[in-house]
Amino acid sequence: MGDNGSVWLPDPGTALAGEVDSLFWFVFWTSTVMFAMVVLAKVYFMVKYKRKDDRDVPAPVEESKILEAAWIVVPTILVLIVFTWGFDVFVKLSSAPPDAYQINVRAQQWSWEFAYDEGATSYTELYVPVGRPVKLNMTSADVLHSFYIPSFRVKHDVIPNRYTSVWFQAEEAGEYNIHCTEYCGTQHSGMNAKVVAVSEEDFAAWIAEQSQDLPPAVLGQQVFAQCQACHSIDGTPGIGPSLAGIYGEEHEFTDGSTAVVDDDYLLESIINPMAKIRKGYQPVMPAGFSALSQKQLDGLVAYIKSLE
Amino acid sequence: MSHSAPGLNYLNHAKGFKSWALSLDHKRIGVMYMVAVSLAFLAGGILALLVRLELLGPGETIMGPDAYNQSFTLHAVLMIFAFIIPAIPAVMGNFVLPIQVGAKDVAFPRLNLASFYIYLIGAAIAMTALVNGRIDGGWTFYAPYSTSIGNGILWVTSGVFVMGFSSILTGLNFIVTVHKMRAPGLTWNRLPLFIWSIYATSIVQVLATPVIGITVLLLFLEKALSIGIFDPALGGDPVLFQHFFWFYSHPAVYIMILPAFGVISDLMGTFSRHQVSGYKFVALSSVAIAFLGFLVWGHHMFVSGQSAVSSIVFSLITYLIGIPTGVKVINWVQTMYKGSVQLKSPMLYAIMFLFTFSIGGFTGIMLGVLAIDVHLHDTYFVVAHFHYVMMGGNVIAALGGLHYWWPKFFGKMYNETLAKIAAILVFTGFNVTFFPQFILGAQGMPRRYYDYLPQYEGLHALSTYGSWILAAGLFLIAGYLIASFFTGKKAGLNPWGALTLEWTHTTTPPDHHNFHDTPVVTRGAYDYHLAGHLFQNGGEVTELDLGGDGAGAAPEVAPLSHEPAH
Numbered sequence: 001m002g003d004n005g006s007v008w009l010p011d012p013g014t015a016l017a018g019e020v021d022s023l024f025w026f027v028f029w030t031s032t033v034m035f036a037m038v039v040l041a042k043v044y045f046m047v048k049y050k051r052k053d054d055r056d057v058p059a060p061v062e063e064s065k066i067l068e069a070a071w072i073v074v075p076t077i078l079v080l081i082v083f084t085w086g087f088d089v090f091v092k093l094s095s096a097p098p099d100a101y102q103i104n105v106r107a108q109q110w111s112w113e114f115a116y117d118e119g120a121t122s123y124t125e126l127y128v129p130v131g132r133p134v135k136l137n138m139t140s141a142d143v144l145h146s147f148y149i150p151s152f153r154v155k156h157d158v159i160p161n162r163y164t165s166v167w168f169q170a171e172e173a174g175e176y177n178i179h180c181t182e183y184c185g186t187q188h189s190g191m192n193a194k195v196v197a198v199s200e201e202d203f204a205a206w207i208a209e210q211s212q213d214l215p216p217a218v219l220g221q222q223v224f225a226q227c228q229a230c231h232s233i234d235g236t237p238g239i240g241p242s243l244a245g246i247y248g249e250e251h252e253f254t255d256g257s258t259a260v261v262d263d264d265y266l267l268e269s270i271i272n273p274m275a276k277i278r279k280g281y282q283p284v285m286p287a288g289f290s291a292l293s294q295k296q297l298d299g300l301v302a303y304i305k306s307l308e
Numbered sequence: 309m310s311h312s313a314p315g316l317n318y319l320n321h322a323k324g325f326k327s328w329a330l331s332l333d334h335k336r337i338g339v340m341y342m343v344a345v346s347l348a349f350l351a352g353g354i355l356a357l358l359v360r361l362e363l364l365g366p367g368e369t370i371m372g373p374d375a376y377n378q379s380f381t382l383h384a385v386l387m388i389f390a391f392i393i394p395a396i397p398a399v400m401g402n403f404v405l406p407i408q409v410g411a412k413d414v415a416f417p418r419l420n421l422a423s424f425y426i427y428l429i430g431a432a433i434a435m436t437a438l439v440n441g442r443i444d445g446g447w448t449f450y451a452p453y454s455t456s457i458g459n460g461i462l463w464v465t466s467g468v469f470v471m472g473f474s475s476i477l478t479g480l481n482f483i484v485t486v487h488k489m490r491a492p493g494l495t496w497n498r499l500p501l502f503i504w505s506i507y508a509t510s511i512v513q514v515l516a517t518p519v520i521g522i523t524v525l526l527l528f529l530e531k532a533l534s535i536g537i538f539d540p541a542l543g544g545d546p547v548l549f550q551h552f553f554w555f556y557s558h559p560a561v562y563i564m565i566l567p568a569f570g571v572i573s574d575l576m577g578t579f580s581r582h583q584v585s586g587y588k589f590v591a592l593s594s595v596a597i598a599f600l601g602f603l604v605w606g607h608h609m610f611v612s613g614q615s616a617v618s619s620i621v622f623s624l625i626t627y628l629i630g631i632p633t634g635v636k637v638i639n640w641v642q643t644m645y646k647g648s649v650q651l652k653s654p655m656l657y658a659i660m661f662l663f664t665f666s667i668g669g670f671t672g673i674m675l676g677v678l679a680i681d682v683h684l685h686d687t688y689f690v691v692a693h694f695h696y697v698m699m700g701g702n703v704i705a706a707l708g709g710l711h712y713w714w715p716k717f718f719g720k721m722y723n724e725t726l727a728k729i730a731a732i733l734v735f736t737g738f739n740v741t742f743f744p745q746f747i748l749g750a751q752g753m754p755r756r757y758y759d760y761l762p763q764y765e766g767l768h769a770l771s772t773y774g775s776w777i778l779a780a781g782l783f784l785i786a787g788y789l790i791a792s793f794f795t796g797k798k799a800g801l802n803p804w805g806a807l808t809l810e811w812t813h814t815t816t817p818p819d820h821h822n823f824h825d826t827p828v829v830t831r832g833a834y835d836y837h838l839a840g841h842l843f844q845n846g847g848e849v850t851e852l853d854l855g856g857d858g859a860g861a862a863p864e865v866a867p868l869s870h871e872p873a874h
Binding site for chain 2: 007008009010023024031039042046049051055057060061068072075080087089091094142143146148151157159160161180183184187239
């Protein structure tokens, strides 16, 4: 039935995902057989014992103690097998190898930030080396989120003021979807990213390149990946106003006041988004961006200034 | 009957708005609940159709993300708190339970009416959230998101808090009624299984509902006064909220499903004209499940940040509760064995229930497996699972019960042919809507998503088409039931040949006081072999079964009708 695996489950991207799948298929087929037995018995009885005479009053059936016991004992044994098996794989999923490569993950409405010890930071792509265990230490800047990679069968909630983790070891180079699976607001379904699994050499090269000091506007462009769910750079209004060519413009706010877009205004709007609300927009911008580093903030301001 | 004018019953003995609004009659209160929960079901259902329509294709189809997020949230709140929880206990429990125990009313009729108005007030408060600010994020109200949005949450939680009292008081009323008001001869071993299940439900309502009350109160205080309880920014713990929430909401799953077990037991016994297999097991396991249901809340939280050891313990206990539920399904199937099975529309729903609820049960086993749940948690697999349990379990059973008791409620038969067509539409529509969602979830489609990847489009579209078939079936049901008031044949005393007191000892529709003489019970609820004399003239029983208990007089009831409409 492995060929149907693609109908039910995405291709497993890790060895452990394969183990989860074996368990899935065991439960699936055991359940299917038992379900089929229930349905067949039901249909057979419906037809066989259909009322023929309206005056018919059938006698009660002597209940078989052995049969009754079997209904209880057999499923109990089956679920204990399934429980133990699931327990075993769960412990493996929960225990990262001690030598795992660690990446810090910060979730906020509605983006992911992946910070590497070497100094690199990425937002929409989580680069990982193939064949090496990777452990993600995750925390949230605002509300609950949940980090999910369907192909790796790993998921864990991401909680403010606390670290949680998942680990995996990608088997093949490729891209795998990341989703947020704990509801976190308007753009919850847009809070996606990708795992990019590459060879050790490519990974080392990527880390080296990313960890250099970037010009502020280039760094800002990378950080801006977190803003794209709501702010366009081509003039199209989204949940938030487009940022194309706003530097130097005069903006009107919901309270009727106005201001000219300068560096201070940009910085304030990032770290304290409720201070000034553009006319025609809702006060819905998350507050979590105040946690960005000064360097990232400088970069963002430089990048937004550069937009035309 | 000899004691009252012929043709007078609970529906027509008094007229006017006040005679309904201030009625202490459990039957009228049941009918008022029926109107109220039907409106909640209609509103929740329309929202569900809008949600499914939005998901027809990726991107914006008919509404933006905020409207979508609020639609699915309101759908859930309405369906769970205003519909499923009161549906079977407050409508059918209210109407049927006192008659089945042989009483003239519930133990506390005034409290019963108060419960109804408390429910209405609670539902109205919750609905004001529509105009009092956004509520999104689903019915679970997980902090700190729920306290970070507008003030709508204050109104919804207040509404849930108030509706909770209605649930507690109804449960209390039923527990006392079952203990103190059973007719002579109606021992615990002779009780209809519907009573057993409502009794078990009532225990959960009384014990669990205060916890959700306290939880939403704490959430309210955190939001209104910024006291740090759940919000980490204020020094609170968001996982604590989930523990509190599921400590109620898992038992609440049993508030939703146990009454369905009772309806199915009655339907299986009646339409198989046979003793319900494993009667004692089915009866007592309902009560056992009611208590065990308090020990498994953590299986909603395998990936929430509770300790791995807790997850393991919760997984194990979850299986202990799964076994008795599975055995019940086998008992219902076994009831047909060597019985005399009649496939009237209520029985079609019972048969359908065995199919859909079994799928819900088996996929529950799948979700209880720790390692698999990590993958499936918060995906469409879970959405499909609980719709198979809640709709495929509770709603299908409620439809079965509605078709079964409709003639008793209103004294009219509906069109049986249309009923069978509608049953097939509901069954088809339900499965086409929700089965693809299992595959979507296993493929990794997260729940509560406004937008999705193009690879999921086909199954989402199929699910949406299914929702239209399902809606057609449900509207057809509403249509012929309403039509039955005008064109339906008059219902006989006991068109299904059932043996419980609402069919054997009172008129159709029941008299205002249910019984003129206290019934004396001489056999179990499904002892058909002891009641062969009732069926000498065929399947439909047209005489009250007042003989045999020494009460004497043969009833002065002419046979009311002939055959139920086919």
